[in-house]
Amino acid sequence: MRLERRTEGSADPLAVRRERVCATFALLFALLLVAAALNLCLGSLHVPLSDLMTVLLGRDRSSTYYQVIWSIRLPRLVAAGLLGGSLALAGLLLQTFFNNPIAGPYILGISSGAKLVVAATMIVVVGGSGILSSWMLVLAAFVGSMLAMAFVLAVSQRIRSASMLIVAGVMVGYICSALTDFLITFASDAHIVNLRNWSQGSFSGISWADVATIAVVIAPAAAFAFALSKPMAAYQLGERYAQSVGVNVRAFRVALIALSSLLAACVTAFAGPISFVGIAVPHIVKRLLGTSRPLVVVPASFLGGAIFCLACDLIARTALAPTEVSISAVTALFGAPVVIAILLGRQRRVD
Amino acid sequence: MQPMLRTEALSVGYGASPLLAGIDLAVAPGQIVTLIGPNGAGKSTLLRTVAGELAPLGGVAYLSGRRLEQLSDRERALELSVLLTERLRTDLMTCEDVVETGRLPHTGRLGILSPDDHEHVRMAMELVGVWGYRANDFMQLSDGQRQRVLLARAICQEPRLLVLDEPTSYLDIRYQIELLCVLRRLVTTREMGILMSLHELPLARRISDWVVCVKDGGITMQGSPEHVFVPEVIDALYDLEPGVYDATTGSVELPPDVR
Numbered sequence: 001m002r003l004e005r006r007t008e009g010s011a012d013p014l015a016v017r018r019e020r021v022c023a024t025f026a027l028l029f030a031l032l033l034v035a036a037a038l039n040l041c042l043g044s045l046h047v048p049l050s051d052l053m054t055v056l057l058g059r060d061r062s063s064t065y066y067q068v069i070w071s072i073r074l075p076r077l078v079a080a081g082l083l084g085g086s087l088a089l090a091g092l093l094l095q096t097f098f099n100n101p102i103a104g105p106y107i108l109g110i111s112s113g114a115k116l117v118v119a120a121t122m123i124v125v126v127g128g129s130g131i132l133s134s135w136m137l138v139l140a141a142f143v144g145s146m147l148a149m150a151f152v153l154a155v156s157q158r159i160r161s162a163s164m165l166i167v168a169g170v171m172v173g174y175i176c177s178a179l180t181d182f183l184i185t186f187a188s189d190a191h192i193v194n195l196r197n198w199s200q201g202s203f204s205g206i207s208w209a210d211v212a213t214i215a216v217v218i219a220p221a222a223a224f225a226f227a228l229s230k231p232m233a234a235y236q237l238g239e240r241y242a243q244s245v246g247v248n249v250r251a252f253r254v255a256l257i258a259l260s261s262l263l264a265a266c267v268t269a270f271a272g273p274i275s276f277v278g279i280a281v282p283h284i285v286k287r288l289l290g291t292s293r294p295l296v297v298v299p300a301s302f303l304g305g306a307i308f309c310l311a312c313d314l315i316a317r318t319a320l321a322p323t324e325v326s327i328s329a330v331t332a333l334f335g336a337p338v339v340i341a342i343l344l345g346r347q348r349r350v351d
Numbered sequence: 352m353q354p355m356l357r358t359e360a361l362s363v364g365y366g367a368s369p370l371l372a373g374i375d376l377a378v379a380p381g382q383i384v385t386l387i388g389p390n391g392a393g394k395s396t397l398l399r400t401v402a403g404e405l406a407p408l409g410g411v412a413y414l415s416g417r418r419l420e421q422l423s424d425r426e427r428a429l430e431l432s433v434l435l436t437e438r439l440r441t442d443l444m445t446c447e448d449v450v451e452t453g454r455l456p457h458t459g460r461l462g463i464l465s466p467d468d469h470e471h472v473r474m475a476m477e478l479v480g481v482w483g484y485r486a487n488d489f490m491q492l493s494d495g496q497r498q499r500v501l502l503a504r505a506i507c508q509e510p511r512l513l514v515l516d517e518p519t520s521y522l523d524i525r526y527q528i529e530l531l532c533v534l535r536r537l538v539t540t541r542e543m544g545i546l547m548s549l550h551e552l553p554l555a556r557r558i559s560d561w562v563v564c565v566k567d568g569g570i571t572m573q574g575s576p577e578h579v580f581v582p583e584v585i586d587a588l589y590d591l592e593p594g595v596y597d598a599t600t601g602s603v604e605l606p607p608d609v610r
Contacts, residue, residue: 013447013486014469101442230462234455236444237504240435243404245508246428246456292443295461 021296024288028303032081035310039077040069042318071208077310079206079214083267084277084309085302086218088285089225090263091278092301096232096294097256100162101342104278105145105264108165109172111275113148114141114268115199116176116183122195123187134213134269141265148172149261177273201272201328203313210270217266225259225298228252232294274309275328276335281305283338308334353416354379355430355512355544356401362409363393363400369408370396373569378512378544378561383534385555386548387579388565389589394548397565398516401546403427415511428456432508434501434515439489446492446500447485450476453504475507476500479533495526502533513537515547519554527551531558553601556580564588 040056041047047055047065055065091104105111121140155168184195197204231252234242243249267274285304286292312330319325356378364370370393378384386394399405401412403419412419414430422430432453441449453475454468464472476482479499484492489500498521505513513534519527531554534545549555555562555576562579564572566588572579579585585596592606 013445099440227460230455230458230460233462234452236441237439237449237452238437240404240437241433241452241504243424244402244428244431244433245452246423246425248424286443290443291445291448292441293448295463 017291020290024285024300025296025303027288028300028307031307032303032310035307035314036077036081039080039310039314040073042314043068043073044321075208075211076203076206076313078211079270080203080309080313081306082211082214082218083203083271083274084281084305084307085222086263086305087267087274087277087309088281088301088305089222089298090260090267092282092298093225093228093256093260093263094278095282096235097253097260098156098162098165099238100165101283101346102166102279102339103169104276105260105267106173106273106275106278108148108152108169109174109176110145110148110152110169110261110264111268111273112173112176112180113146113151114144114265115273116180117141117144117147118269119180119183119195119199123183134210137269138213138217138266141269142262144176145261145265145268148176149257153257197326198272200326201274201331202316202324203271203309203327204324206270214266214270218263221259221262221266222302224255225263228255228259229294229298232298236292236294271327273328275332276339277305277308277331279342280331280335280338281308283342354413355415356412356546358401358410358412360410361397361400361407361412363396363405364408365396365405367408369568371565371569372409374410376563376570376573378546380511380542380544381538382560383538383545383547383558384561384563385559386546386563386565387550387552387555387588388571392565393568394565395516398433398514398546398548402431402433402514425456428508430510431512431514432505432510434498434505434513434518436517436520438494438521439497439501441489444489445486446481446489447472447476449489449500450481450485450504450507453506453508456508471507471509472503475503478506478536479503480529494521495523498522498526498530499533502530506537511543513543513545513547515545517548517550519549519551527554534558552580552585552596552603556601 037049037052040052041049045064045068047069051065054060055069060066087105094103094105094108095101118137118140121136151172152169156165159165180199184199231242231247234245234247235252239249281304282297282301285300286297289296289300312334313327316325316327316330354377358374358376361374362369362372363374374397376384386397388394396405400407414422414427450472451464454464454471455462457468458464473482476485479502481496481499481503484496489497492500498518518530522530535558537543538545559576562573562576563570564579564584571588572584580598580601582596582598585591586593595604595606597604
């Protein structure tokens, strides 16, 4: 069978692609705006859209609306956006590293590793001195994610099969989650009020101070990830071709691991483990863009992750109000089918 | 003229003990040098070392007169490009995307291609005859077409030395000949040298300016095709029974007791 040539006619493929990329970014920004507005307005206290601007501009500081939006919903919204974007980026970096479209911080057990060390730190430190800064949380989570990552890397040295790697990661995740549960049960201390909620994944209770810490960690990490666009483009053809066009493969791989661990750790420190965002979002975003070019996929994944988490958090808060569903339950509900779609798509290509 | 590649007593291999030692070879501009020899002799290992993937275990390799290990990753990428045998699996990459990765050493921090870079991509794709497929997804192509796209990728990198590891694997005879014609055109029109390994002896005999026999931990013989493709040399290189290799046709006959 001879392949039909797609380039006949006048349309320049480069121009067509540029239009599609611009349209996708416009769509993502519009969705982000809608998701943000809905998150601010909806909830146990309904804020009419007409009042939202007044509140955001801070004209009437005494109103209940002002209190709810500025001290609860807005920090939560900003945190969910930043952490969601981080998860999607962490997933994209891990997919690049393992050359596997279903790699992600949750499925490889990295989030659960962070969760275990954070829970242990909380119990030891809160039980002892009682003071735990958000920086210590991030540090503990980073240590945990690096430990889990070290284990996954050791396994990946021994087995070459991509699917076995995922299975090993899932097992690491189970072990860490089980140990976390033991810790929480034994340390049923009055100090540890939110530990159980947090260990299921939730954006609730995030303060402006937390948001500041999150932004300070994530902004440079995300900028660094964007700066890796060029070696990532080379790495799309595999390690050897990347090396042949001048990529220092060893340094690049270290950067991928460190960045993805840091991003996933930051998310886990503040919101607990959140599943499937890292796999689903980069996959959807690439299909929307029609290309896997890292220069556009990296920023689009961050935006997409923010939108996905805002939408999922809205559902988690409002679906069974006043009870909150764990955020991970919602992201899994929408994210896991994407993984199945990826697997089916790969199977079709093999056939 | 200064050779593109020159090695002196080069030892190559993985770990401590060399697979090949005492390698002296040179590739001059406009020259195609071909490595032949049995599987596992170390041809690929030698090519990987020359391409900077493996550190030499001893001896020296010079790229355009400069020691290989003193070049930065980018400097080496501007001197040398590769075409590998491994099968690629890409996700949402057009053929043009694949070729464009060859221009990355010429680009700035973010790897954005200039109009001049795009022009090089187009010329390379036209040279190997894949410009018509530029908007097609790479995974849709046949093995032969993919190999040509990857050759365009290696060409648009504008190397002075092109290193190819078994470029004709997976190709049927028509694409094999096409590929080798492109290589011949490249060395005559551009000031570049080619170092490659080949399994197909008849093709190696036609295309090469210089042939290097690799076996038993080193180079057993090197010379022009007329000197290498004689029954004694080929029989010894591949441990063939006498009479199996036919020097006049360059092809292989079955032993008399089977015929």
